[in-house]
Amino acid sequence: MSVLVYLALGAGTAVFAVATAARAWMYARAPIHLRWELYPVPHEDPEKVKHGGSYFEDKDWWTRTRHYNLAGELRVMVPEMLFLKALREFNRKLWYRSFPFHFGLYILAGTCGLVFVAAVAGLAAPALMAGPLGTILQWVYTVSGVAGMALAMVGAVGLLHRRLTDADLKTYTTAGDVFNLLFFLVAFGVLTAGILLKSPGDPSVVALVQGLLTFDRTLQVPGLLAAGIVLCALLAAYIPLTHMSHFVGKYFTYHDVRWNDQVNLRGSAIEAKLTEYLTYRPNWSAAHVGADGKRTWADIATTNPWEGAKK
Amino acid sequence: MKDRIKLTDMSRQDRKPLTHLENEDLMPLPYPLDSPEKDHAWAILSEKVTGSVECGLDDTCAINIPQPKTKEEEDELVRKFLAGLDKLFTRENNWTFLQPLVLSMEHCAKCQTCSQACHIFEASGNDELYRPTFRSELVRRLYFKSVKHGGALSAWQHGDIEINWPLVARLAELAYRCNLCRRCAQTCPIGADNGLVAHELRKLFSQELGINAKECHDNGSVLQLKVGSSTGMSSLVVKDNIEFIDEDMMERTGIKVETPWDVEGADVLLIHNAGEILAWPENPGAFALILSAAGIKWTLSSELAGYDSINYGLWYDDAQFARVAIKHAQAAKKLGVKKIVLGECGHAHKALSVIADRILTGDLNIPRESSMTLLRDIVMNGRLTLDPSRNAFPVTLHDPCNLVRLMGVVEPQREIVRKICPEFREMEPHGVDNYCCGGGSGFAIMSGNNFQDWRFHVSGRKKMEQVLNAFADCMDPSINKYICAPCSNCKGQFRDMLAYYDLWNKNRILYGGLVELIVNCMVDAKPGFIDWEWH
Numbered sequence: 100m101s102v103l104v105y106l107a108l109g110a111g112t113a114v115f116a117v118a119t120a121a122r123a124w125m126y127a128r129a130p131i132h133l134r135w136e137l138y139p140v141p142h143e144d145p146e147k148v149k150h151g152g153s154y155f156e157d158k159d160w161w162t163r164t165r166h167y168n169l170a171g172e173l174r175v176m177v178p179e180m181l182f183l184k185a186l187r188e189f190n191r192k193l194w195y196r197s198f199p200f201h202f203g204l205y206i207l208a209g210t211c212g213l214v215f216v217a218a219v220a221g222l223a224a225p226a227l228m229a230g231p232l233g234t235i236l237q238w239v240y241t242v243s244g245v246a247g248m249a250l251a252m253v254g255a256v257g258l259l260h261r262r263l264t265d266a267d268l269k270t271y272t273t274a275g276d277v278f279n280l281l282f283f284l285v286a287f288g289v290l291t292a293g294i295l296l297k298s299p300g301d302p303s304v305v306a307l308v309q310g311l312l313t314f315d316r317t318l319q320v321p322g323l324l325a326a327g328i329v330l331c332a333l334l335a336a337y338i339p340l341t342h343m344s345h346f347v348g349k350y351f352t353y354h355d356v357r358w359n360d361q362v363n364l365r366g367s368a369i370e371a372k373l374t375e376y377l378t379y380r381p382n383w384s385a386a387h388v389g390a391d392g393k394r395t396w397a398d399i400a401t402t403n404p405w406e407g408a409k410k
Numbered sequence: 411m412k413d414r415i416k417l418t419d420m421s422r423q424d425r426k427p428l429t430h431l432e433n434e435d436l437m438p439l440p441y442p443l444d445s446p447e448k449d450h451a452w453a454i455l456s457e458k459v460t461g462s463v464e465c466g467l468d469d470t471c472a473i474n475i476p477q478p479k480t481k482e483e484e485d486e487l488v489r490k491f492l493a494g495l496d497k498l499f500t501r502e503n504n505w506t507f508l509q510p511l512v513l514s515m516e517h518c519a520k521c522q523t524c525s526q527a528c529h530i531f532e533a534s535g536n537d538e539l540y541r542p543t544f545r546s547e548l549v550r551r552l553y554f555k556s557v558k559h560g561g562a563l564s565a566w567q568h569g570d571i572e573i574n575w576p577l578v579a580r581l582a583e584l585a586y587r588c589n590l591c592r593r594c595a596q597t598c599p600i601g602a603d604n605g606l607v608a609h610e611l612r613k614l615f616s617q618e619l620g621i622n623a624k625e626c627h628d629n630g631s632v633l634q635l636k637v638g639s640s641t642g643m644s645s646l647v648v649k650d651n652i653e654f655i656d657e658d659m660m661e662r663t664g665i666k667v668e669t670p671w672d673v674e675g676a677d678v679l680l681i682h683n684a685g686e687i688l689a690w691p692e693n694p695g696a697f698a699l700i701l702s703a704a705g706i707k708w709t710l711s712s713e714l715a716g717y718d719s720i721n722y723g724l725w726y727d728d729a730q731f732a733r734v735a736i737k738h739a740q741a742a743k744k745l746g747v748k749k750i751v752l753g754e755c756g757h758a759h760k761a762l763s764v765i766a767d768r769i770l771t772g773d774l775n776i777p778r779e780s781s782m783t784l785l786r787d788i789v790m791n792g793r794l795t796l797d798p799s800r801n802a803f804p805v806t807l808h809d810p811c812n813l814v815r816l817m818g819v820v821e822p823q824r825e826i827v828r829k830i831c832p833e834f835r836e837m838e839p840h841g842v843d844n845y846c847c848g849g850g851s852g853f854a855i856m857s858g859n860n861f862q863d864w865r866f867h868v869s870g871r872k873k874m875e876q877v878l879n880a881f882a883d884c885m886d887p888s889i890n891k892y893i894c895a896p897c898s899n900c901k902g903q904f905r906d907m908l909a910y911y912d913l914w915n916k917n918r919i920l921y922g923g924l925v926e927l928i929v930n931c932m933v934d935a936k937p938g939f940i941d942w943e944w945h
Contacts, residue, residue, distance in 0.1 A: 129509035130501055134764045135606065137596055138818040138842045151842030153818025155763060158787045159749070161777045185599040190523035197521070270416060270538065271520040271547055275567030341567065345600050348517035352601025356510045360818075363767045363775065370771050377771070381503040384490065385620040387632070388729045396505075400732035400769065405636035406714065 101318040104325050105311045111332025118339035119347055126351045131372050137357045141175040142168045153360060161362070172358070179353075181205070196261055200254025200283075206247030213240040218308035237305075248291055255283045279343060286334045290327030297321045415538040420548060420580050421572040425466040425477075428539055428580070435535040437871055440878045442885065443911055450910065452867065453860035464579035468539060470864040472586040472856060473623050475579055484575035487619065491578045492556050494618030498610055499557050506728050510603060511610050515553045518546065518602040524594035528604075529845045529872035530587065540868070542594040542604035545584050548577070549607050582621055585611040589850035589869055590725060591811040596842070612726040622726050626852045630722035631730040635737070639684040639718035648717050651687050652694065652710070659695040663935035669698045672745060673709035678784070679747040680708050681738060681762075683755035683898035684718035686923075690901060692941070696925035697753060700785065703934070704793040709745065716741025719758035724765060725851045735766035739774040749777040751784050754923045756810030756897035757850075760817050780813070782896065782924075786822035789829060789928060798830045800931040803890045805831040806880040808873070808904070809844035810897035818842075823896055823924055830931050831894075837876040845872045847895070849903025866910045870903055874911070877919065885917050890942050893921040914944045 139151035147156060148171050154160045178184040183201060187194040217236045221228040228236070259280040262272045294304065301321050302310065307328070310318040320328075338344060363369045377397040381390040389399055412435075415428050422428070433446040443449070455465055465471035478484045497503040498511065524542045525531050534540045551571040554560040560568065571577065585608050592605035615621040634640040639648065652669045659667040670676070680701065686693045701708045710717055715737035723731025739762075742750045752759045763778045770776070788794060807827050813819050820841050827834050837844070847854070848870025856865070881891050895901045904921035913919045920942065930939040 126509060126513065129512065130505035131768065132509050133506045133768045135507070135510055135603075136764070136816070136818075137592060138815055138820070140818065143818070147818070147821075150820045151814070151818060152820045155780055155817055155819050156783060156822055158779065158783045159777070160779070160783075179599075183599060185597065186521070186523060189527065189597040189599075190521060193521055193523065266414065267522050267525065268520065270414065271522070271543060271569075273567065273569040275569075276520065278567075342517050342519065345517040345519060348513050349600055351509065352513050352517065352603075356513065356603070357595075357601055363771070365772065365775050369768065370775075373768055373771055376501075376505045379502040379505060381497070383497060383503060383617040383729070384493070385617050387620065387627075388617050388727075390729075396732070399729050400736055403635050403714075403733055403737070405632055408636050 100320045100322070100325050101310060101316055104307065104320050104328050105314065107329040107332040108311055111335040114336035115339055118336070119344065122339055122344055122347050123350075126348070126355070130376055131369060132356075134359065135356055136360045140358045140360050141171040142358060143171065143360075144168065145171055165362075176353070193258075193261065196254055196257030198254070199250040200258055203247045203249070203251030203254055206243050207251060210240050210244040210247055213243065214304055214308055218305045218312060221305060222309055222312065248287055252284060252287050252291075255280050255287075259284070275341070279341065282330075282334055282337065286327070286330035289323065290331050293321065293324030293327035297324050412537075415544075417544070417548060417551070417569070417571065420584075421574050421577040422466075423574070423576055425460070425464070425576070427466055427468050429468050429537055431469060431534060431537065431868070433867070435537070436867060437533045437535060437875070439871065439875055440882065442913075442917065443874065443878065449867075450863070452863040455859055459859055464583065465859075466576060467580045467583040468587070468864070470861050471859045472583060472861050473621060474858060475582055475621055478575065488573060488575050488578055490619050491614070492573070494614040495552060496557055497618065498614055499553070504610075504613075504728075507606065507610060507613075510606055514546065514602045514604075514606055515550050517600050518543065518550065519600055520547070521599070524598050524602075524604060527593045527597040529591075529593070529848070530589065530869050533868050533871035539584070540587060542588070545581070545588065545611070546602070546604045546607040548581060548584075549611060581611060582615050584608075585615065586623060586852075586856075587864075587869075589811070589846040589848065589853060591846035591850050592816060593811075593843075593845065596815065609725070613728060616727040617729065623852055623856055624858065625855045626722040626726055627730070630720070630852075630855070631727070631734055634715055634718060634720060634722075635730075635733060638714045638716075640720050640722065641684045641688055641718065643684055643687070643718075645712040645714075645717065648684065648687060649712060651691070655687070655691045655695045656698065658691065659699055662692075662695075662939060663699060663929065663932070665699055665703070665935055667695065667698045667702060669694075670709045672712055673707070675746050676707050676709040677748045678706055678708040678751045679711055679716075679742045679745060679749070680751050680753060680781070681711070681717065681719040681741075681758070682753035683720050683758055685720070685898045685902070686753065686755075689905075690898075690923065692926055692939070693754060693923045696923070696929040696939070697781070699929055699932075699935070700788060700794065700925055703932070704788040706784075706788075708751075709747065711741040711745060713737070713741035713744060719752055719755050719762065721758060721761035721766075722852060724757055724761045731761065731765070732769050735762060735769055736774065738762055739766075739770050739776055742776045743773055747776070749779050751779050751781050753781050754896040754898065754925065756812035757899060759810075759819070760812035764817055780817075780819045780822070782813070782819050782822035782826075785924065785928065786825050789826045794928070795933040796830055796928070796931045797933050798832050798931055800937060801831045801927055802833060803892060804833045804835065804881055804884050805892045805894055805927070806835050806837055806877065807840070808837070808847060808893055808895040808897075808900055809840055809842075810895070810900050811844065811846050811850055813897065814844055815842045823894075826924060826928065827894060830927060835880055837880045845876060847873045847897075847900040847903040848907070849899050854899040854902040854906070862906065862910075865903070866907055870907050873903075874907055881917075881919060887916060887918045889918060891917070891919045892927070892940070893919065894924055894927060895921055896924040909944075918942075920944075 382392040464475040554568040588608035595603040
């Protein structure tokens, strides 16, 4: 049983990491698109951010030095990531459900980190972890685990309820959307039950991670706990394969689209990329485009099919 | 209560419209438009239209797709549509918007947060067809099914949709029920963009099937590339018209104005939306007077497209967009000007300053600036002697989406209006949170069939509410009121809306640009530049 648990944990983590990285890589290697920003852009001059302004408000803007205001970006990004600020502002009813769900997941991710640290520290310095530090760490990850699990499950139930009862959401809810939320509930529910119902002699969560790290096949993992771990590992592997990977997509929608106001200057890296794209050979079929798969974008854009034609 | 439209209804085989709006269904308006029964009845599409073109979506028809005569024709159109859909997701064909489009396809959480931000959805009385995600969800299902070749598992995860000609024809129309104002995208917690999806859908139809709005393509970008301007004015005609405007300005202000043409090495190449020259000649006239009085070394260009900043390709076609943008840059390059300044036209601002930024390379990458900043510099630095008391009437400022939310030019025009209009009041909300005038993305110039009825009743309704609220304390017809709209397309929409509801005659609400307000309070000019007559 322990081997199955280890394999599931390892595979789930690996698939999550690889699939997440692959998705990020796919977006990152996409061509630089035409600018499509939306204001306010928070890395602008703070005085301009107040009203949503841009450098286009400055006379002869191209002669001025532009400063990238990272603090301004963080002021928007951090509350957005942690507290789903946009949802709170524009869709409060859903935020009451979505925020606990997401915040619960963050806490659970943090808990996993703490458990891992405790496991490694326990192997490296057992005496240290047997002391007050170990006790404090155990207390912290236990509380955070309970809080995270409770918030995530309450949020998931709330989201599922809203998806199934709100007419505005129902039209757009697919079987997959319902399954996704149920998957969270079942995986977290079984894991919670497995932890709560395990016998005092059964291995702790930290011991399980230590077992994974040392590949200790002698560890006896109770069936329910094993099922919970396997389900959570499957869930971790499943998430980046779906739209729930919006934690990846969101980075790009914000940084590469909404906030991408980077100017194309002569001789810049952007211009070099654009020059390359203009050699692409499209094959759009409408006659007015004049694309035949041989002509480049540059050819098409610099050809005026109507020049000299009579009105 | 009406039945809620389902996504699957889009594939319905009959040509019966999926929805019908009555005035009572629409978002209520404040006084004096607060009684739906007194509102105009919508014109009904004629049998000739319904029998010959595809109008199975709603009460109107924007792009007049001829009905296929045979099943084979239908199948061929569907095949082309799917081929175009594939092309939207390839680097070679759509590097211009590939990344944002894929992100919007793959990460919508379907939370509907965007819906309440959409003025069309709200104005329609929350009709499902106009929900911003309705269109996007259809495209998303097509993406997973056709582009990603999703099977049963994908359909289970992402939802299924039956692909047939009625769906394709309705989607083409539905792409023209969005102003592309992107207010919805601004509220999306994920950053998905329904406006972009509508934009890309229009591109697909135009670039693959040659289906587009005649007003934007044949009478728009094609005409501009053919004769120089989508107004149909050749360079000879436009010079004649400007000469007449100069003379008229002299008469009205007492200040001699002579618009310079093709001045090599000028500091500023000013490009107007040429529609101004025909519809609102006082606007280019006022520009000429202000720039000359401020001592700016400026010029107009008589090159093909160099005197018309319009770039309708922005709304429906990348190839047309790029061609016109390059023409603008070439006109500036030929004259060797220091910068291009865009007149009062929102989409021209965004087209040449923002979007074309990644098309113009090398020596075509000539600095572009908004006239708002140049005017702010002139007004706020005291380069003109102004008497704000001449503008002592209620003024509100409309924020063109392209200029404000999509380009970040928010304050310059406000600084001017605050300085020269003592009775200025904001609409709510305003700035980057503004609402579209309802004429955005080409609607202001689209008037085929009964499309105007839809644009007045639905897409322009929220803006009308804002205007009436802004002037709620002064609706009495004895008080002249002015909507300052520094954008040609927005002015077109205001002109038509105010006329439709007779708000000039009944309540004395006029509209106009920003430069007219400046000239109206120039001490050196004869008083009364703003003509308080309907035009």
